[in-house]
Amino acid sequence: MRAQIIFRIAAVLLITWSANNLFGQTMKTDTMPTLVISSKSAISPKVTEAFDAKFKNDVNTTWYNANKNYMVKFMTQDQKNAALYNKNGYLVYHIKYGNASSLPNDLSNMIYKKYKDCKITTVIHIEQESRSIWAVDLEYGQYLILARIENDQVQEIQRLRNGATK
Template identity: 25%
Template structure:
């Protein structure tokens, strides 16, 4: 779990100003490119970013926006993608509907790292936003509750 949090933190850092955009849909690291091409056949609109020791590819695949994180050796570390509420596990949806019946789903991001899948779900009501972390087994954790202006 600590590693997953570290990877999610890395994702935030990489998308911040510390990341450097690379031109084109390829990079100069052969191992990373081979791994990317093997894992994500059919990826379109690929953009690459990097830090000193990580590479990040942002792309679309079957109409989904996907982000993939690689180390310099070409190992896939984590992925994230926007999904619809229909793609959430049934136990997540049912628990969420029981616990937050007055809120509608605004967005869902699926994170996959080290074989663990988690979801960050943003719910919306008339007065506030609620951000949840959901595990595949249906466990829900409230991350934030924000009042609307």
């Protein structure tokens, strides 16, 4: 009898401890801290030369040190940009943020052909090596759609019901 009571208490404690560990786990993500570089002289000359050669009319540049690479955020012609360079001045990628007028006519025609009467709200252009990818947010009837254009192909990435429409 006494052994059964001790066994039950031990079993309850074990179950409680297991449940606590099972449901009490939290996901931990280790990220490298991003450091804002306040002086352009702290950036590799190869990087600044490559940036100045590619983006001549940049405004409001802010440089960041991100995991041995250099990220720069800047404005050109009222358009937000971000570019990532490695320490040797190689452009890893360039991102331009815009709106419907930022999308070239041939690409917007592709969108309007697939989604008649849609409204293009946001456009993001990603250039990486020889790739040119366009991410397009649009409103289409009662849906919000994220579409991707690459190699003259329109691909629907995500479709959500728009809570603002009835």
